[in-house]
Amino acid sequence: MKNRLFTMMAVFGMTVLTFVAQTVSASACIWSAYQPEEPKLLREE
Incomplete structure (x- = not known):
């Protein structure tokens, strides 16, 4: 009983905890919490 x-x-x-981790990682871009710098090769100049 105790083991169950x-x-x-x-x-x-x-x-x-899995649900919380997925929610936070998916919404980090919405909250602007993580905005990586765009690589130079991908920039349109």
């Missing part, structure tokens, strides 16, 4: 409870809590925790 631990397993369920671990799975739930991994699910929540």
